[in-house]
Amino acid sequence: MEVDSLVLLLLLSIPLLSIILLSQNNRRKKALYPLPPGPKPYPLVGNLLQLGPISQPHVTFTSLSKTYGPIFSLQLGQVTTIIVSSHEYAKKIFQNHDLALAGRHEPDAVRILSHHEWSVPWLPPGPRWRSLRRLCTTELFTNQRLDSHLLLRRQKVQELLDFVSKSAEVGAPVEIGWVAFTTTLNLLSSTIFSTDLAGFYSDSSQEFKKTIESIMEFAGCPNVSDFFPMLTPLDLQGVRRKMNPLTNFLYKIFDEQIDRRIKNREEGSTGRDDFLDVLLDSQLGEGGPDFRRPLKSLFGDLFAAGTDTSSSTVEWAMAELLQNPVTLAKVRNELASVIGPEREMEESDIGQLPYLQAVVKETMRLHPPVPFLLPRRAQETVELGGYLIPEGAKLLVNVWAIGRDETTWPDPLKFLPERFLEKEIDFKGRDFELIPFGAGRRICPGLPLAYRMIHLMLGSLLHRFEWKLPKEAVNCGVNMSEKFGVTLAMAHHLKAIAVSVQVNISHERLVQN
Template sequence: MEVNALSLLLLLAISLLSLFLLSQNKRRKRALYPLPPGPKPYPLVGNLLQLGPTSQPHITFTTLSKTYGPIFSLQLGQVTTIVVSSHEYAKKIFQNHDLALAGRHEPDVLRVQGHHERSIAWLPPGPRWRSLRRLCTTELFTTQRLDSHLSLRRQKVHELLDFVSKCAQEGTPVEIGQAAFTTTLNLLSSTIFSTDIAGFDSDSSQEFKKGVESIMEFATCPNVSDFFPVLTPLDLQGVRRKMDSLVIFLHKVFDEQIDRRTKSREEGSIHHNDFLDVLLDSQLGEGDPDNREHHKSIFSDLFAAGTDTSSSTVEWAMAELLQNPVTLAKVRNELASVIGPEREMEESHIGQLPYLQAVIKETLRLHPPVPFLLPRRAQETVELGGYLIPEDAKLLVNIWAIGRDETTWPDPLKFSPERFLEKEIDFRGRDFELIPFGAGRRICPGLPLAYRMVHLVLGSLLHRFQWKLPEEVENCGVDMSEKFGVTLAMAQHLKAIAVPVLGNCSHERLVQN
């Protein structure tokens, strides 16, 4: 008994000493390093009033970075917020402090339906997060899995081309983003559920797209509950209630697929061996008999992140190309030279199309799918470049600003794919000048699929068709304004007229040497 009591006291003393040393270490860090510079906050509200009402925070924060530097701090209500706007500081985060800064500051609206407790995107690092991420990566995004779905992606692109051909015959403009969205939506739904969710001419695709866009918009909507967590239960702006109805709409679509599959399995139908079967055979969350809520949260992540980002990139790329006819001609010439007039573009061609790759990179630089990486939370106090990042601080990496940094990119506002022919820069998380999909342990797991689909969709559209703007758009110019959300969409969606390329027309040299 005495030995046990002595051991217990010794353990308690060691624990207290460890806590004391830890607190002293934190105090020492706070004494040694200042917070990053920033505007002086007002009592209670912090810097909220100084920011003013803005629907474009990525631009506002980029402007602030020109005054306070590539790393600055804001006090937004009760939340200390650190904003990083340079690739040098992004590199320090991902290479030196990736784990310490890998937590999540989830917006209040994402707590609806308990999504933040089941989401791969919003769960903090830990056993459950690693398990879910490993499951999705292994079953959906490994090279082996992607290769096994090659024919499915080819089929969905052919359906897109057939739809565009129909529009071309009728002289109807194609809404580029909507067409690319439907293609990606049906690719994901066929991969996950073995069925299409929507048709190109159906209202369901537009409804789904509007639902996803609204979710992305509400997820970044300035919300008093996020600035003053004590007010969260009141939902003063009603944002959570609005988000709840959108998530219910999305979950209804998933419920229909799960119900249909569950019924067919009960009737003894053979497995489809798709992702839904994998989830139904797995055990995700004890105490939940059918794991349905866990499954729907995973589907929400996959469809929200996988559809809007890829379709938005294709739309921005087409918008830039249609305003840069010389660049458009160069990429079409490359496609004609490598693929030829009688063949369709295949994924195997991507590696032989350096200029098409450069067009995609330049689009991602100027129009990243997400203007900010999803907000991180400091899980412990760290020193970053001589500044203090306090525990629980919110950390924003301004990808939009990094892509337009004039110290990194000469003539940064110019659309110039040639800059990527002159130096080797990739967007897979190793070159911090271009990290539209993030980096480190929280890099987007769907990047390998997005890489294939964006190149294949854009390349196929450019190879099969010539494109022109409707007369009224040609006269006024393309509206390149942005609609801010988790994803950065075009405020006015792009419409363009397709003209089929027949026979040897695809060999025509569109740029005279």
């Protein structure tokens, strides 16, 4: 829905809101504690009409932080919202108040089919959340599990390189985000279901990608139902109506995989020893008509978060490199020096490629996969930097702003991987200047897999091919505009032309590997 329409809808809703608020006698008590500074709210709608178009809220809120400081408050409808835009305040949150501020403000969009009730990202801390997170961590993301899937990741990346190589032979442009998405999608589906869900030569991958992108966009878009929960049943913007077929598309695929596995088990087939088998053997898969609900919610989270964030980071990295030929040459020279022409890149090479690591870090600084992380809810009232965060408040950590803070990063808008060669900063939740995956107890559990796959896909593409922009993009450059949702995607997907580099890999060496 267009932002102008949202503003009009808010104006039209004011009389209805007035009646409901008065009927509920919902008079706010004056706070006995100071909220963080912010613009004075209007009655009923709060600051919503003062923000202007909010199709890019990460940009709008970054601009407001320059006026009101690194922590400020907004009244967005009925929801008190605190925005943090500095690594110092982020550190206070994750180190001093992680548990008290670890709740979730789930958008109405993720409540479709009760998805939020079994969702690791959206559940509040509690026994169910801990159980599901532990299951994902131990069965998918431990180093031991990841090492056991090493050959599978190598196979999927080789399929990526084979497809790009065939495109290079005919000079066809490669849509970077799509090939990275397809690679990650099939890696996850092979790990979870022991089968590929898409292919480079079919429409299934594009359909899956468009579905995931739409889900992320609707889940992150401004929604009247989120600002005024009392209006949720009306679904004034039709977000639930739009989300329903998207979620059903995914759930139908998951149902087919579950049905097939149950049928195989009933016929006496041995298990695949994949994640689906683990889940069917766990308490989640035990009896009852609703045993599929937690499985499908879990699969939805894994595929949405796992594919979208990794593929988007590879796409942003390639876009930055194609605009910075000197940087592109540096990273390709490092790959050539460390790996050479006689073999493909391996995961074990990542530690020997500091400049490639710096490129990935710099990409995540400028283009964090989730610009606000996921919205937190204060589970109790806490003091933060001299201000009190009231219980129930929505808390946003603007990592997009933190990555562009000129007091932390010299020339913050320039793509300079060298800055990460000069000082040790990582994105694993310990250095709060760079937290694209979050920090604390709610740090993304898939970070270890994302780390391996992003470096492996990007490094392999740069090692095996030279890259150039299509003719139509040479003069005008790469369109770097953003499309906001839960994740921050390129509004116009990057296409580039690959030129194969001679790699002398013997057949015997491939067999040995």
